[in-house]
Amino acid sequence: MxxxxxxxxxxxxxxxxxxxxxxxxxxxxxxxxxxxxxxxxxxxxxxxxxxxxxxxxxRKNSLIRPLISNIDKLFIITSVKKPDFSSFLLDKLLLIALSNNIKPIIIFTKEDLLNLKEKICIKKYKKYYKSLGYIVYSNTQIKKIKKEFKKSIIALTGQTGAGKSSLLNRLSKDLKLETNEISEVLGRGKHTTRMVTLYNLFGGLIADTPGFSSLELSINKDDIKKYSKEFNVECKYKGCKHINEDGCKIINKLSKNKIYDERYKNYVKLIKEVEK
Ligand SMILES: Nc1nc2c(ncn2[C@@H]2O[C@H](COP(=O)(O)OP(=O)(O)OP(=O)(O)O)[C@@H](O)[C@H]2O)c(=O)[nH]1
Ligand SMILES: [Mg+2]
Ligand SMILES: [Zn+2]
CATH class of the missing domain: 2.40.50.140 (Nucleic acid-binding proteins)
Incomplete structure (x- = not known):
């Protein structure tokens, strides 16, 4: 055998x-x-x-979307325009990676489409996510991205049209994967990649995957808290989920930082989403 x-x-x-x-x-x-x-x-x-x-x-782990097993690193392909940046989607994908024992790597795409004001705004997000300890790249940082490959099994994930296949084409001239303009009417991609395929690249394996337009989260509330960096703290009450508890440290800290507040909103929305 x-x-x-x-x-x-x-x-x-x-x-x-x-x-x-x-x-x-x-x-x-x-x-x-x-x-x-x-x-x-x-x-x-x-x-x-x-x-x-x-x-x-x-298996070391197994994801449902994309359907793939034994992943070491998840490249979270985060478009900033066409489709627009969504910190909610990014936070959701981070949770999927972390709860499955996968190292997340955030890769921003389409920054060339931003005006100056928007660029400054995205820069703040990048700085914030880096401050949480995450690796953050732009899809133009090819050298740095290549270094992530060695001895790793990587999966690409992100919305349809975010630029997953385009990134692979940038990394390797031989792949010549199909890519497509996004639909101007819907503001998102056209589901160009239909299959999960692993390619041998730079001493590792990387999977191009079909993008999605919506994504369900299937982890429990305790894990959402455990893997949401700023909110994984104990409060006045043991097991406080920081939703509407009296004297909650997290709720009291709100309005100090715009991105912190936004991440908090995403956190509450994700907890509510799995409660349904
Ligand atoms: N301006 C700009 N366009 C980009 C960039 N990256 C990708 N694109 C364009 O975005 C469109 C969608 O890219 P794809 O690589 O097909 O997206 P995908 O994530 O593979 O999409 P699915 O296969 O549907 O999941 C294409 O027209 C690309 O040329 C970028 O950094 N800047
Ligand atoms: Mg694709
Ligand atoms: Zn609390």
């Missing part, structure tokens, strides 16, 4: 990469009827003769 990693899934055909070879495999009867379906990023045991996948090896 050989070990490999699934790099692409097309209906019931699984592309498995093993050393430097690539195999087109199908599921064996043994796993076909199991609840857990193989995803891109899964390490599998397969038979080179029969081209059957016999076993999915234990």
């Amino acid at each position: 050989s070990k490999g990693i699934i790099t692409r899934i097309n209906k019931d055909l699984y592309t498995v990469s093993s050393d430097t070879e690539v195999f087109d495999c199908r599921e064996s009867g043994k796993i076909l009827y199991k609840k857990v379906k193989p995803t891109v990023g899964d390490y599998v045991l397969f038979d080179k003769e029969t081209l059957r996948i016999n076993e999915i090896l234990p």
